[in-house]
Amino acid sequence: MPRSLSGRSFLKLLDFTTEEIQYLLELAKDFKRLKRTNTPHKYLTGKNIVLLFEKTSTRTRCSFEVAGNDLGMGVTYLDPGSSQMGKKESLEDTAKVLGRMFDGIEYRGFDQQVVEDLSKYAGIPVWNGLTTEFHPTQMLADVLTIEENFGYYKGLKMVFMGDARNNVANSLMVVSAKLGINFVACGPKENMPDEKLVATCREIAKENGCTITLTDDVKEGTKNADVIYTDIWVSMGEPDEIWAERIKLLSPYQVNDAVMANANENAIFLHCLPSFHDLETTIGKEIYDKFGLPEMEVTDKVFRGPQSKVFDEAENRMHTIKAVMFATLK
Numbered sequence: 001m002p003r004s005l006s007g008r009s010f011l012k013l014l015d016f017t018t019e020e021i022q023y024l025l026e027l028a029k030d031f032k033r034l035k036r037t038n039t040p041h042k043y044l045t046g047k048n049i050v051l052l053f054e055k056t057s058t059r060t061r062c063s064f065e066v067a068g069n070d071l072g073m074g075v076t077y078l079d080p081g082s083s084q085m086g087k088k089e090s091l092e093d094t095a096k097v098l099g100r101m102f103d104g105i106e107y108r109g110f111d112q113q114v115v116e117d118l119s120k121y122a123g124i125p126v127w128n129g130l131t132t133e134f135h136p137t138q139m140l141a142d143v144l145t146i147e148e149n150f151g152y153y154k155g156l157k158m159v160f161m162g163d164a165r166n167n168v169a170n171s172l173m174v175v176s177a178k179l180g181i182n183f184v185a186c187g188p189k190e191n192m193p194d195e196k197l198v199a200t201c202r203e204i205a206k207e208n209g210c211t212i213t214l215t216d217d218v219k220e221g222t223k224n225a226d227v228i229y230t231d232i233w234v235s236m237g238e239p240d241e242i243w244a245e246r247i248k249l250l251s252p253y254q255v256n257d258a259v260m261a262n263a264n265e266n267a268i269f270l271h272c273l274p275s276f277h278d279l280e281t282t283i284g285k286e287i288y289d290k291f292g293l294p295e296m297e298v299t300d301k302v303f304r305g306p307q308s309k310v311f312d313e314a315e316n317r318m319h320t321i322k323a324v325m326f327a328t329l330k
Contacts, residue, residue, distance in 0.1 A: 005327040009119040009126040012112070012134045013174045014200070018208060021140070021178055027323035028144055028316070035070065035319065042072030044329055047103040050076045052085070052118075053129075054109030059273060059317050060129045060137070064106050067322035076102070095121035104329055107131075125328040127321075135167045138272050139175040140320035145313040146181075146227055149268050154180035155210070158227040159263075161253045162297055163191045163246075164214070168231045168272055170197060173212060177204040184213045186221030187253050218253060218262075225263040229270045230255045230297045247291055255298040260307060269298070269308045277303040 005020065013021060034041045051064050061077065068075040085094040091114060098105055099122035107115045108129030119126040128136050146153045158176055160169045164185035170193055176183035183201075185192060192198075192214050202212045215221040222228060230253075233246040255269060276284045276296040287293050294300075302308060 006330055007125060008328050010136060010324050010328060011115055011119060011126065011128045013136045013139060013171065013178060016178070018178050018180075021143075021175070024140055024320065024323045024327060025144055025147070027327060028140060028320040031322045031326070032316070032319040041070060043326060045072030047072075047329060048074040048076070048101070049104040049106065049325070050078060050098055050102045051106045051129075052078050052098075052108070054080050054107075054114075055130065056080065057108055057129070059314055060106075060108055063137075063317040063321045064127075064129065064325075067318050067325060070322060071326060073103075073325075091117050092121045096123075099123040104325060125325075127324060127328070131167065133167055133170060134174075135171045135272070136175075137317065137321050137324060138168065139171045140324070141313055141316035142172070142229070142270055142272075143175060143179060143181075144316045144320055145270065145309050146268070148312065148316075149309060150226065150266075154208075155182070156226040157182045157184065157224060157264075158229060159184040159186050159222050159225045161186050161218075161222070161228065161230040161255055161259070162233060162250050163187060163231065163235075165191050165193055166231060166235055168229075169193060172229060173197070173201045174204075176210065177201040177208065177212060180205075180208040180210045182210045182213070184215065184221050184225070186215055186218060188249050189216050191249070218259065222259050222262045226267050227270060228255055228259060228263055228267060231272055232274065232276060233297055243287060244291070247287075247293060247296070250297070251293075254296070255302055257299070257301065260302055260305075267307060269302055269305070269310070270313050271298060271303070271308075271310045273310060273314055275303060275310070 049068055065075050095118045104125045106127045106129050107118055110132050112131040112133040115128045158181050160172050164187040173183050205212050233250045277298050277300045279285050
């Protein structure tokens with residue numbers, strides 16, 4: 001049993017031990033059972049949290065709002081236009097004000113330093129809903145989904161396909177090293193994770209009996225994989241002009257039938273969502289009109305197929321976020 005997480009912020013998984021991450025996963029399983037059986041669990045009645053969004057989101061916002069309400073808390077949402085942070089008021093001043101009014105702060109935005117500084121000045125737990133560098137709450141949902149499908153996660157092989165320098169790939173590499181999962185970043189050589197982070201993760205991985213591998217070879221990278229994971233090719237906040245460049249660079253790393261066939265027979269497909277797997281989105285239609293590409297990072301057949309666990313994964317955001325908030329606020 002790890003030491004209490006009460007009062008701590010949840011900024012990146014590098015800050016947490018293997019045992020602490022495992023504790024949060026076990027807690028999430030308990031909350032999922034309570035939710036599924038309609039068992040009330042308003043354990044944090046009387047507390048209030050604020051969701052500070054500089055980047056909009058469906059899953060992150062809904063997960064924090066429903067989880068907060070289930071726990072009995074008051075939830076305030078501040079969209080990108082509703083806060084003066086960094087405009088008419090400094091980050092430090094904003095953090096100190098919010099820290100006087102709320103019991104916890106969720107931040108979803110850009111620079112990792114922003115969420116680190118919020119935690120430094122607020123005096124209350126701060127949770128990272130996503131930054132350019134890391135996406136730690138997503139990782140808990142991913143590992144919970146993997147465990148639900150295999151019964152375990154240690155020793156499995158997880159492959160991230162595509163832009164392996166982004167926040168999701170960074171965080172997958174960290175959580176894999178912490179939990180003994182063999183991680184493979186499979187993408188263009190120029191899109192690999194930061195060398196310092198790779199070195200750090202390899203040292204952690206040694207302690208937990210797993211490996212960190214970087215490759216641009218799709219066949220070798222995905223061979224005998226247990227989990228195939230991908231993300232959109234252009235992240236939120238990046239300019240639309242780079243679509244042509246990214247499509248050319250990342251198209252060889254699309255998750256399709258050939259990739260899944262090269263993985264283990266019982267392999268699963270994960271995606272943090274949203275996904276451009278059909279023409280049912282505005283961006284999807286625009287890309288098709290410009291480039292003739294009906295599917296991008298994953299084919300519709302794989303996305304909707306039996307190996308895809310993306311909606312279980314999306315639901316698990318709520319249960320794991322609930323675990324993080326409870327553990328740090330109780």
